[in-house]
Amino acid sequence: MAKLDAPQIVTSRVGLDDGYTLSRYLTTGGYESLRKALGMTPAAVAEEVDAASLLGRGGAGFPAGRKWSMLKKDPVTYLVVNGDESEPATFKDRLLMERDPHQLVEGIVISAWALQVTRAFIFVRGEFALGLERVLTAVNDAYAHGALGRDIFGSGFSLDVVVHPGAGAYISGDETALLESLEGKRGFPRIKPPFYPAVIGLYGQPTVVNNVETLSNVPWIVANGGRAFAALGKGRSTGTRLFALSGRVRRPGVYELEMVHNTFRDLIYDPALGGGTTDDVAIKAVIPGGASSPWFGPDLLDVPLGQDEVTEHGSMLGSGSVIVLGTNDCSVRAAWRLTKFFQRESCGQCTPCREGAGWLERILHRIETGGGRIEDIDLLLDVCDNIAPGLSWPPQQTTICPLGPSIPQPIVSAISLCKDEFLAHVEHGGCTYG
Amino acid sequence: MADADGAPVSFTLDGRTVTGRPGEMVIAAAERAGTYIPRFCYHPRMAPVGVCRMCLVEIDSPRGATLQPACFVPVADGMGVVTTSDKVKKAQDGVLEFLLVNHPLDCPVCDKGGECPLQDQTLAHGPGDTRFLEEKRHFAKPIALSDLVLLDRERCIQCSRCTRFAAEVAGEAEIDFAGRGELVEVAVFPTEPFTSHFSGNTVQICPVGALTATPYRFTARPWDLDQVESTCTTCSVGCRVAVQSSADRITRLLGVDSEPINHGWLCDKGRFAYEATNGQEPDEPSLPLTSPRRRVTVPLVRRDGELVEVSWGVAIGAAADAIRRASASTPDGVGAIGGAALTNEAQYQWARLLKGVVRTDNVDAQLGDGLDPVLVAGLPRATIEDAASARTVLLMAGDLHDELPVLFLRLRQAAMAKSTVLVELAATSTRLSRSCHASLRVRPGDAPDVVDALLGDEEAARRLATNPEGASFDAVQLDRAREALSPDGEGVVVVVGRPNVAESGLVVEAAIRRLARALPRARFLVGLRRANVAGAIDLGLVPGLLPGRVRRDAARAWFEQRWGGAPTNDGRDAIAQLRALADGSQTCVVLLGCDPLADAVDPALAEAALVRASDVVVVTGHGGPALSHASVVLPASVAHERDGSTTNLEGRVLRLGQKLAAPGQAWPDTDIAAELIAALGGGDVETDVALLTDEIADACATHAGITTGVLRGADDGSVIGRGAAAPRGALDPMAFPGVQSPGLDGLRSPAGAVGLPVDPTATSGAPSALGTSDVLGVAESFATPPHDAYSLRLVAVRRLYDRGAAVEASPSLHALVETASLRANPYDLDRIGAPDGVDVRIRSSRTVAVLRAVADPSVIKGTVCIGLNLDAPGVADRVAARFIDPDQLVTEVRMESL
Amino acid sequence: MNHLLPEYRHRAEEIVALYPRPRSATLPLCHLAQEQDGYLTADAMVEIAELTETTPAEVRGTASFYDLFHLEPVGTYVVGVCTNIACLLAGGLELLAHAERSLGVAVGETTAEGTFTLEECECLGDCEVAPCVQVNSRFVRTTTPDAFDSLIERLRTDVPDEIPRFGLLSRVRRSVGLMVPPEVVASERARLAAAASSDQATH
Secondary structure (H helix, E strand, C coil), X not given: XXXXXXXXXXXXXXXXXXXXXXXXXXXXXXXXXXXXHXXXXXXXXXXXXXXXXXXXXXXXXXXXXXXXXXCCCCCCCEEEEEECCCCCCCXXXXXXXXXXXHHHHHHHHHHHHHHCCCEEEEEECCCCHHHHHHHHHHHHHHHHHCCCECCHHHCCXXXXXXXXXXXXXXXXXXXXXXXXXXXXXXXXXXXXXXXXXXXXXXXXXXXXXXXXXXXXXXXXXXXXXXXHHHHXXXXXXXXEEEEEEEXXXXXXXXXXXXXXXXXXXXXXXXXXXXXXXXXXXCEEEEECCCCCCCCECHHHCXXXXXXXXXXXXXXXXXXXXXXXEECCCCHHHHHHHHHHHHHHHCCCCCHHHHHHHHHHHHHHHXXXXXXXXXXXXHHHHHHHHHHCHHHCCCCCCCCCCCHHHHCHHHHHHHHHHHHHHHHHHHHHCCCXXX | CCCCCCCCEEEEECCEEEEECCCCEHHHHHHHCCCCCCCCCCCCCCCCCCCCCCCEEXXXXXXXXXXXXXXXXXXCCCCEEECCCHHHHHHHHHHHHHHHHCCCCCHHHCCCCCCCHHHHHHHHHCCCCCCCCCCCCCCCCCEECCCCEEECCCCCCCCCHHHHHHHHHCCCCCEEEECCHHHCEEEEECCECCCCCCCXXXXXXXXXXXXXXXXXXXXXXXXXXXXXXXECCXXXXXXEXXXXXXXXXXXXXXXXXXXXXXXXXXXXHHHHCCHHHHCCCCCCCCCCCCCCXXXXXXXXXXXXXXXXXXXXXXXXXXXXXXXXXXCCCCHHHEEEEECCCCCHHHHHHHHHHHHHHHCCCCEECCCCCCCCHHHHHHCCECCHHHHHCCCXXXXXXXXXXXXXXXXXXXXXXXXXXXXXXXXEEECCCCCCHHHCCEEEECCCCCHHHHHHHHCCCHHHHHHHHCCCCCCCCCHHHHHHHHHHCCCCCCCEEEEECCCCCCECHHHHXXXXXXXHHHCCCCEEEECCCCCCHHHHHHCCCCCCEECCCEEHHHHHHHHHHHHCCCCCCCCCCHHHHHHHHHHCCCCEEEEECCCHHHHCCCHHHHHHHHHHCCEEEEEECECCHHHHHCCEEEEEXXXXXXXXXXXXXXXXEEEECCCCCCCCCCECHHHHHHHHHHXXXXXXXXXXXXXXXXXXXXXXXXXXXXXXXXXXXXXCCEEECCCCCCCCCCCCHHHCCCCCCCCCCCCCCCCCCCCCCCCCCCCCCCCCCCCHHHHHCCCCCCCCCCCCCCCEEEEEECCCCCCCHHHHCCHHHHCCXXXXXXXXXXXXXXXXXXXXXXXXXXXXXXXXXXXXXXXXXXXXXXXXXXXXXXXXXXXECCCHHHHCCCCCCECEEEEEEC | CCCCCHHHHHHHHHHHHCCCCHHHHHHHHHHHHHHHHCCCCHHHHHHHHHHHCCCHHHHHHHHCCXXXXXXXXXXXXXXXXXXXXXXXXXXXXXXXXXXXXXXXXXXXXXXXXXXXXXXEECCCCCHHHCCCEEECCEECCCCCHHHHHHHHHHHHHCCCCCCCCCXXXXXXXXXXXXXXXXXXXXXXXXXXXXXXXXXXXXX
């Protein structure tokens, strides 16, 4: 069964009513890691994070230590925190911002010290009004406490943190679109090259962009050492991770689990976790890592919750959101709704994504509502192929950013796992699930 | 826009080994190697963005060959590029299909139909039918982005060429994308239309029919258009254009990409002023002769107070009689004003008539708004390219955005690229101020002192910085400006003009002389605005000079030999001629395509002059107020009806292409002048334009080698004396829609451009042109006019759309002319207790008027700024000029609250 | 004449000062303008353009990209019902249909008296309480038709503390300006200003 003995690295205060306040934070060891870090050299702090082998928790899973080491030397550099969590069924960063914002702030200050940047921005998703207020309060209190601003804790190190409200656009969560948004522009992802914001980022200056959960791990790593973190998990997937579980489960929610040592089945069925499916319905499919990830059939429930492990099975751990579809859920409708999401959230820059998403959405809607033709299934796949040639995994793309090749994933998954449902829709003139 | 430096890069293109330039994108290198990769968003004159995805090709990468946009990947040594594989074909077909799913099928009623890259692509590669069963996107269509540009959002393919042009090239994001995803649309802000002076370029570069220009809309089908390559003569920049016509009317001008000049761009005035050539619409009632839109098509002679139609012979005879009468006792009884709108060949022919046959030096192509032609002729010259690649450009030329718009684009681009530092001397902020490294404010009359301060005169700097009427600049700006200048002027290009017509040209000339003396290695780009004023100066259509930029006395013998005569004394400039006409010491004036009543700095003087003159011979293609005073009217061909050449502000000689035959009985000026020469006993002279070009090359050291043959062979139709013919720049095949390969129908191929040797020493023995030392040697007598604490100084600035002839005769542009208002520093408005936006009274020794006051902190204190050639409703035509006394160094005015 | 009232104008200038380049303040200033006016007015966008050194077309272009900015008047309460995957599985579409009936408006519309605007949302990140409903970016956790109706009833009659009127995104304001040494900030701005124009030319 599930292995639940790992420490709560980022969720230790989530259960507390006042875990978000400075006073509670201080009585639970808060800002001690920062004091410790300021007593170390920046390089030594960076080494601990590197030793932790902390993979980015935003979706791409790029090692944070390596990202930091790529930051180009320049008199003006920035740290940008990505709190624009918008991947469907992902709600772990919101939890951290609402329940333990000081942990995030502390992680930011430590990281800024390690990176020697003097300005950081926290981009908070606009729909998270409470999260925004909690983070702003934490930043205000941290300034008052001396943990932010000039000469932090007497160390001589100074840092300003600006909390930047987003305004509702999924694509701003893309690293480069986030920077565009922060520059006051439309959230159009930037074309590559340049490949890394660490070289050319905000205002063209070298910039590290890290996810909220990623940085929330930093205080623990400094307190306990990178090796202690790396001892958890297995292979490249070290430490713990937050998994947001939703869909046909009894106990949806966010669970912090040690990486790799648990499986999808553990997460869904363990009584301390998902507690099984609603009404004990059989599982039709699991979407293992957000809307952009190919679906798993019930045969893959025993795949471990680890980055490489999921990739080996043709999908991705992504943002750590796990959505469970039961046999009573319509896969056509699920694919249609996810496609509609991409249609609404496409930035509109690249032709295949802008036009393709809308076209696919209209075909799927037609099938779902009874206007489907048998040839629409091949049409769907061919239009998908024009967005992500070859329909392989990891996908090839004809667009600037990964949103394009994400569009085909739910469609191709639904057709390959549940083609009979599509045929039934065509045959019966619409959805049979009511 | 590849960097030409560095070794060529060798790569594989569909199995062949080809070379590219370092930094060049695959799409451009492939095109030069003969492989056209389809594209919509890529434009060679703008930074690539890689959004349309049409140019996806397979390019090697560490992960194997992947689909990448050819417009965004620079060529690299050993790179493998495949453009023909099944994978590439499927990707490109897929993109094309995506573009079409929401594109309306209104090609039959679309202006772009027949020259549409999307249509062409679809025809060549598209599927026969659609797989898209759903309803297409719908928008209300079209919507007006401005008076000139309409947007059909259904046709838009979101390539962002137009929005990028606005932000990146023109520097004014009046249009931008709005919305997200499939609802992204091009939009203006609801209360702020797309008033850019460059808006027409967005229509030209739109790869579909989304943006259309109101003057062209529904006037022709592309396959009916016939075109020639020519040069825009709306101002002196000399943009290269393709002139298109249908059914004997000009329908459209398109910018042609000329590397040294316009990079394919045009200003809207240049683009749409062709309406003047067309004149009134065929179904329109006849317009009066005083209307600039009226084309003059028959010779007229005044009999019993009325202008009546006569034969050419009668008209030539009448004109010759008038000239003979007036010059009977002295050639000074005759003079000519105008000629800056003529071709080089016509200017030469008129110079020959006036200076060689009549032997008067009273000849002036400038109308009191220019600079001393002798000084201009002798300054060390710079090209546009020199300015755009200079270390520092010093601007003393008014607001180039209004005066010489495409030069503005080139200099702005140079400043944006950080290759050039701009330093500006101006009475008020200009559209280049934001791009300037330093911007020094200069009051009328102070320019020579400011130049002194700039050159290190601390006393002048102190005086100007502490001027009680308003500090010209602060120490920071002065330091920044000084640090941008090198000690000897090396790497410095000075752009000069007449930034303020209410200030005597003597002021700027003194400033120029001081700069030229102190910075011997600095070079000058003379930004006089009139189309071929540079040709007029080069070819002697100004007082004191003879063709070849030579002094009258120095070249007299040479031209007496060639022409049989030359003036014996220096003549009057335009203002002096008007004064002489008004006082009776000159009795006849020939107006060469100009109208002093509409275009001189002193309209009252012009009125008095034409009323008093015994004979006013008007040579023109257009009507105008001066025709009320004409005794003889000789109808001439106008722009797009003439062959030959023109000279731009660089001194570059540019080919003109004749697109239409002149209407009615109108003749080219070269023929009119030749007939008059014959009638006045000057014998038969050459009238073949091509041979006239050759004659100029023979007669003028400045034009040595610039023969018809060389000009016709010049790849982009331009030759500059001291350099080589420039190669045409990267071409945007979609600029000439319907053409997929670089070969242009009706235009010369851009391939095979070669350097063109023009050897200035290979001359016929013509006298050498004036040099710097010839014009700077004179002792200077300029004295700064003292300030009067009670008066303000007038700054009369040019606006692109004013009541000048080109705009007056072009209905689409005429609608854009603003009314005159007055801009003043809030300090000066406060002093008279007038808030922003109220009417104030303004008076000079000449006149008084009431104008709307606009508070503008960028206007230096102690001045007021009024647009030239604009009307104030209910007050006066061309109100600014009425304040100006051309005898004064500066125009002092008083401002009062009502 | 400023459109932003003095207090808002003052806050706007404080916000601009937080960023290395003024344009970065575009999103926060649009939020601020909505806080004043209840939606993003044309006059406000003109003033934001001035404050951010951009054009009104650019401000509008940016604002219209983001769902939270409304260029037309909206209700005091903008009610969002999520129908994305987790909520879809929990009956989000059905709850949205109920909301339309209950409020008497279609998605995107505002009730006649101007109290409610109904929106269909993408995932709002409260999937454990699906289907998810937000009012003015605040989670209200009303997953059933009945709960929805009582919420609407309460909002009609009451002025709840926890849900400010639309536009006021954060009731917490930043308490301090930039604290790192001014010379550091000044040199940063100078460097970026020098780089600004060339950057503009490329993107």
